[in-house]
Structures are given as structure tokens and as C-alpha cells.
Amino acid sequence: MISLDFQQLRPETLLVFTDFASAMALRAFQTKNSSVDGHAANDNFVCISNRRIATVEEMKKTKDKSVLISEDLEVFDVDVHHYFEETYSSGKKTDHAMHNVCLDNTISLYRKEFQKRYNCELKNVIVWTDNAPTQYRCRQNFLKVASVAERHDGIQITHRLAVVDNFKGVHDAVGKDCAQLIKGLELIGIRSPNAEAVFKNCYERLEKSDEHTEWKGYEKEKDGRLKNKGRFGMDRRTVWFVVESEDEHDRLSLRYPGRILLCDRSFVLDTHTGKAVEGTQQMHELRSSATEVPVVHPLKWPASVANLPCNCISCYNNPLNDQCKYIEWRLPREVQLQIKCLHPKEAERWVGDELVHNIDKKGVNAKAIEFLLAENKWKIELDGGKHMMISYDQFCRGKKRLEKMNAQKKKKDARTK
Numbered sequence: 112m113i114s115l116d117f118q119q120l121r122p123e124t125l126l127v128f129t130d131f132a133s134a135m136a137l138r139a140f141q142t143k144n145s146s147v148d149g150h151a152a153n154d155n156f157v158c159i160s161n162r163r164i165a166t167v168e169e170m171k172k173t174k175d176k177s178v179l180i181s182e183d184l185e186v187f188d189v190d191v192h193h194y195f196e197e198t199y200s201s202g203k204k205t206d207h208a209m210h211n212v213c214l215d216n217t218i219s220l221y222r223k224e225f226q227k228r229y230n231c232e233l234k235n236v237i238v239w240t241d242n243a244p245t246q247y248r249c250r251q252n253f254l255k256v257a258s259v260a261e262r263h264d265g266i267q268i269t270h271r272l273a274v275v276d277n278f279k280g281v282h283d284a285v286g287k288d289c290a291q292l293i294k295g296l297e298l299i300g301i302r303s304p305n306a307e308a309v310f311k312n313c314y315e316r317l318e319k320s321d322e323h324t325e326w327k328g329y330e331k332e333k334d335g336r337l338k339n340k341g342r343f344g345m346d347r348r349t350v351w352f353v354v355e356s357e358d359e360h361d362r363l364s365l366r367y368p369g370r371i372l373l374c375d376r377s378f379v380l381d382t383h384t385g386k387a388v389e390g391t392q393q394m395h396e397l398r399s400s401a402t403e404v405p406v407v408h409p410l411k412w413p414a415s416v417a418n419l420p421c422n423c424i425s426c427y428n429n430p431l432n433d434q435c436k437y438i439e440w441r442l443p444r445e446v447q448l449q450i451k452c453l454h455p456k457e458a459e460r461w462v463g464d465e466l467v468h469n470i471d472k473k474g475v476n477a478k479a480i481e482f483l484l485a486e487n488k489w490k491i492e493l494d495g496g497k498h499m500m501i502s503y504d505q506f507c508r509g510k511k512r513l514e515k516m517n518a519q520k521k522k523k524d525a526r527t528k
């Protein structure tokens with residue numbers, strides 16, 4: 112399946128392999144005191160694009176003469192991105208929120224890169240991950256995939272969860288480069304006591320453009336050594352740092368312009384009931400299908416899901432087709448993911464809106480007077496002055512009741528005239 116993604120990689124598609132490396136424990140080589148070890152979370156993204164055929168030529172000696180043999184190779188642009196984040200306990204920050212900040216940055220970056228490098232528009236992003244329940248196989252992540260249109264207009268994401276348990280590969284190997292560098296520096300007295308230092312040391316020593324790596328030169332010269340590139344021979348490497356506060360973001364952005372990202376965990380998009388999408392235990396592919404942000408409240412994001420990832424021509428063109436020869440195992444279907452609450456900025460705009468709230472099966476007019484972020488709820492004032500808290504779902508129903516009541520009133524007025 113992964114092989115097919117390579118062979119069929121289209122010009123407008125970016126193929127991504129990603130995983131968190133095991134957290135780096137930043138223990139000093141010579142521990143002076145019993146200070147707590149810092150930890151750096153490292154999320155690695157390997158981004159593949161621009162499938163092309165390159166020709167190489169090699170002299171081959173036969174019995175009595177040398178002949179020039181030419182060979183066609185399938186090559187790709189391979190970029191590695193390391194995203195670091197501070198974490199005081201191992202594993203704590205390696206979650207769906209961090210993954211999605213990194214993925215959003217990757218998509219924004221490659222929209223520009225596709226234009227610049229290939230004069231082509233990025234349209235599809237295929238993301239391969241393992242099944243980690245706190246990172247990828249969770250409703251918060253599925254909702255992020257389904258709602259991509261909200262953040263990246265015109266982009267479709269296909270998230271593929273590896274069917275096998277041992278999803279190992281290049282995305283693991285690349286993380287080891289950072290760990291090795293930090294360990295080596297520690298041995299010669301260059302410390303990395305926290306994730307910021309890890310980022311700084313990797314940023315200064317590991318970054319590479321395609322001018323620093325050998326492959327572009329080999330391709331141009333038709334050099335046979337291009338064969339060693341394989342699928343994952345790296346062309347470029349970029350290092351990023353993810354922080355959690357705006358102050359830190361502003362402070363570090365001055366020193367590392369464009370390389371600092373903000374992961375705001377104060378609001379996480381979640382599903383209405385907090386329940387998983389039905390049948391997601393067997394699901395291994397989820398594809399965004401909304402091309403526009405839905406306008407009817409409560410907002411529901413549609414997505415196409417399947418138990419088996421497939422890349423046949425029928426599935427590529429329409430994931431819900433019934434022509435796929437694996438359909439029996441694939442079981443493609445459409446799902447709707449209803450959000451639990453609006454983004455705080457939009458939720459604030461609902462303050463002042465009117466609704467009809469049901470109390471003991473009787474409609475009472477009310478008005479939202481405040482949005483409380485911590486609870487994801489609005490404080491409303493009922494006719495008569497009483498206050499209470501309501502959820503997004505309740506607010507949506509209250510607005511519908513008001514609409515219905517107003518419509519009935521209008522009808523009644525029309526009749527009495």
C-alpha cells in the first residue's frame with residue numbers, strides 16, 4: 112500500500128510519514144546534582160514530493176571493451192522536518208495537538224514550496240502514521256482531518272493508519288540523527304539542558320538545503336551513485352520549535368524568524384458527545400470531504416472512511432466508489448463529525464444572541480450574556496433575570512426554537528390581518 116503511494120504520487124500530492132521519536136532525556140553527562148532531567152519531544156515529518164524519472168549512466172566493462180549503460184530511476188524530493196517541544200515528563204506533550212500544529216505548518220509551507228519549486232498547486236496531502244490512540248487514532252485528530260477546509264482552503268487530507276503494528280521506517284531513523292548529535296555534543300561539553308537548547312543545537316548543525324546534499328548534483332550529472340538515494344535519500348532538513356505561550360513565541364521568533372510555532376492547548380476541537388466515530392476501531396483510512404466550511408449549526412464535518420486503505424484508480428478518484436476490487440474488506444462509508452463547541456473567537460460572537468430555552472417543557476426567552484472558555488459554555492439570562500449555563504448543542508436547539516416561534520408568529524399575524 113505504501114509502495115503504491117510512491118508509484119502513483121501525483122504532482123499535486125504531498126506524501127508524509129510522521130511519528131514522534133521517543134522523548135530525549137536531557138541528562139547531563141556529568142550530573143552535578145540530583146536535578147530533574149528535562150525532556151524534549153521530537154515529532155519527525157518526512158515529506159515526499161515530485162516523483163520523476165532520472166537517467167543515470169555508468170561504464171560497464173565487458174570482456175574486451177567498456178560500454179556506457181544508461182538506466183532510468185524513479186526519484187523523489189525528500190525533506191525531513193524535526194519539530195521539538197519542551198516537556199517536563201516524558202510523553203506528555205506528544206499528543207494530537209502537537210501533531211496537528213506540525214501538520215498545519217507543513218501544509219502551509221508546502222503550498223508555497225509547490226508553487227516555488229514545481230510551479231504547481233498543492234491539493235492533496237497523504238499522511239501515514241501508526242495507530243497511537245493519543246496522537247492519531249482519536250476523535251480530536253479525526254475532526255482535525257475532516258475540518259481541514261477551515262484552515263487550508265482547497266486542500267484535502269487522507270490520513271492512513273498503518274494496518275500492521277510495526278510501522279517502522281525512515282521517520283524513526285531520522286529522529287536518531289538528532290539524538291546522536293545531542294549526545295555527541297554532550298560528550299565534548301556542549302550542553303543541551305532543555306528543549307530550546309536541543310532545538311538551537313540541531314538548528315545550527317543539522318539543517319541542510321538541497322545544495323548541501325549530494326543527490327541533486329548526481330541527478331544533474333547522471334551519476335550512477337544516484338541509485339543509493341532510494342526512496343528516502345534526504346535532500347533537505349529543517350528544524351522547528353513549538354512553544355505554548357504567545358510571549359515565548361514572540362521572544363523566540365526574534366531570534367529564529369519563521370521557525371517558532373505556537374501550540375495553543377487552551378482550546379481543542381472535540382466531537383459533540385466526546386464519542387469516537389462509529390466503527391473507527393477497524394478504520395484505517397479517513398479522508399476529508401468538505402470543500403467548504405459548513406454554515407448550518409451545529410457544525411458537522413463529513414468524511415469518507417474505510418477499513419482498508421486503497422489507492423486503486425477508482426478509490427483515488429472517489430473513495431466511496433463501489434468498483435474497488437477490495438471493497439469487501441475496504442467497506443468505504445461516509446461519516447459526520449459534529450463538533451462539541453465553536454472556536455472561542457466565534458463563540459464570543461454569539462454573546463448577545465437570543466434563543467428560546469426549554470424549562471420543564473416550556474419555552475422561555477433568553478439571551479447569551481457571556482462565553483466561558485474553561486467550560487466551553489455560555490451564560491444566559493432568562494426572562495425574569497435568572498442565569499444558567501448552556502452548551503453549544505443546547506444553544507443551537509434554542510436558536511432553532513426561536514426561529515420556529517418567530518415563523519409561527521408571522522403566520523398568525525398574517526392570518527389575523
Ligand SMILES: [Zn+2]
Nearest residue numbers: 421423426435
Ligand atoms: Zn480501491
